[in-house]
Amino acid sequence: MTDNHNFFLRNVWYYALPSARLKPGTMVARTFLGEPVLLCRSQEGKIFAVRDICPHRAVPLSCGRFDGQEVECCYHGWRFDHAGRCVAIPSLLEEQDQDLSRFNVQSYEVRETQGNIWIYMAQPGKSQSSSRMEIPEIPEVPGFGDRPPQxxxxxxxxxxxxxxxxxxxxxxxxxxxxxxxxxxxxxxxxxxxxxxxxxxxxxxxxxxxxxxxxxxxxxxxxxxxxxxxxxxxxxxxxxxxxxxxxxxxxxxxxxxxxxxxxxxxxxxxxxxxxxxxxxxxxxxxxxxxxxxxxxxxxxxxxxxxxxxxxxxxxxxxxxxxxxxxxxxxxxxxxxxxxxxxxxxxxxxxxxx
Ligand code: FES
Ligand SMILES: [Fe+2]
CATH class of the missing domain: 3.90.380.10 (Naphthalene 1,2-dioxygenase Alpha Subunit; Chain A, domain 1)
Structure with a gap:
């Protein structure tokens, strides 16, 4: 892979979106390194990101609704939280015991600093916390504290x-x-x-x-x-x-x-x-x-x-x-x- 120039670098933070473009209670669908990603901001202002593909029948979650806490798929109403955990499958009866964690959707680490949102694009199957290697830090513009760009x-x-x-x-x-x-x-x-x-x-x-x-x-x-x-x-x-x-x-x-x-x-x-x-x-x-x-x-x-x-x-x-x-x-x-x-x-x- 590394002898060929044309590869995407993994296990690094990429710039995702200017903070101002993700308002509280909204979601934005993006693609990074060819992967569909759904960026969300809760009503309280917290950001999170999940893979923008429903694990049930692959409809993009961005086609559904976001209530400021959870994302609901538009096809059968499965719901996912900020960590990508499947938290509801409406078609299940109460006595139909299902382990919902089998239907989690991949989540991404995201961070917000100085008016910018960054996303960590790990090697498939590896999160940042699972890697013990030193990685490039998210760059800070010196002398501006946490002020956003003008x-x-x-x-x-x-x-x-x-x-x-x-x-x-x-x-x-x-x-x-x-x-x-x-x-x-x-x-x-x-x-x-x-x-x-x-x-x-x-x-x-x-x-x-x-x-x-x-x-x-x-x-x-x-x-x-x-x-x-x-x-x-x-x-x-x-x-x-x-x-x-x-x-x-x-x-x-x-x-x-x-x-x-x-x-x-x-x-x-x-x-x-x-x-x-x-x-x-x-x-x-x-x-x-x-x-x-x-x-x-x-x-x-x-x-x-x-x-x-x-x-x-x-x-x-x-x-x-x-x-x-x-x-x-x-x-x-x-x-x-x-x-x-x-x-x-x-x-x-x-x-x-
Ligand atoms: S495709 Fe998403 S809930 Fe069925
Ligand atoms: Fe130039």
Whole structure:
């Protein structure tokens, strides 16, 4: 499995949904890694997730009803609780003693933090608690406590997860894919960045933003410094700070199926004026993500022919690290041994 690039990483937390999209007493049907999942939020605000297939005759549970506590299948009214336990089969007579636990539906571990819902996608038959291995933690955006993002944008990319991740970590595409008049001049400059291994990934060491970058950032007051980290399975956290302010973004990649991937971009900021700029920032974020999606759509034309893809130094080093990290994680799981980060501290240079 691990010699083939095209596999989903298991035993990791994936970004599931912005918290705000799951209101109390409602349920949302989703697909993650090809598995149908039903996310629910109780009236009290607690979230849970179960497999979205009724164990009786396979009708999606999402076609039924959720009363804020239990999910009821629309076909014969079987009911399931937050742990996926079958708690009622209406067609049974009282004296027909049935062990309902035989009809439980699989449940998933879910967690909510900083306005984001995460789901743990275990290897089939294994829960997180049954695994003694260290796993990548759910990433936290530093400096915002449990505040939700001020802006969140979710977009579907028509590709396998790896291509979305590579696009996210690709420093050389910006001058071509994100060429817009208000951001940068078209000229390429040499970039030199120090990278270090960090838990289940790597970090571009904190550095000052060069004067030519980010004309928007002067609004932050002071010279901005930025640090970007990546961790498995596909999460990037970018932290930009000045003495006064802090702007962070979390970009998370979630495989939906072999051919669809979801990219979530959540933005957190401290400047109070930024709330007035929200509509504009929404438009810019969408425009930006659309540019990435458009090029991924074009890439699919070529990928249909299964070409060998060439990765170069140094601008594709992060892509190579991603593949190495992913393979090493899968191997460490298969061999039940600790994960060894394959990334070594290194200076990378490229033109962008
Ligand atoms: S199919 Fe769900 S209760 Fe029968
Ligand atoms: Fe991009």
């Amino acid at each position: 802006l969140v944008e979710v977009m579907r990319f028509p590709c396998f997860v790896d291509h979305a991740v590579l696009g996210l970590m690709d420093p050389a595409h910006s001058p071509y894919v994100h060429r817009v008049w208000w951001w940068r001049s078209g000229e390429l400059h040499e970039e030199v960045k120090q990278f270090d291994p960090s838990p289940f990934g790597f970090t571009m060491r904190r550095h000052q933003l060069p004067a030519n970058t980010g004309k928007l950032y002067w609004l932050l007051g002071g010279i901005p410094e930025t640090e970007i980290s990546f961790r498995l399975p596909g999460v990037r956290v970018e932290e930009t700070t000045t003495t006064k302010h802090r702007v962070c973004n979390l970009t998370a990649i979630t495989p939906i199926s072999d051919t669809e991937t979801e990219v979530t971009f959540a933005l957190y900021w401290t400047p109070s004026w930024a709330k007035w700029a929200k509509p504009v920032m929404h438009l810019l974020t969408r425009a930006f993500l659309n540019q990435d999606r458009a090029v991924v759509e074009k890439q699919q034309i070529g990928l249909k022919h299964n070409p060998v893809l060439r990765l170069i130094k140094d601008s594709d080093m992060q892509a190579q690290w991603y593949y190495q990290l992913k393979r090493e994680y899968a191997r460490s799981l298969a061999e039940e041994r600790p994960f060894v980060n394959p990334v070594k501290s290194q200076l990378l240079r490229w033109r962008a």
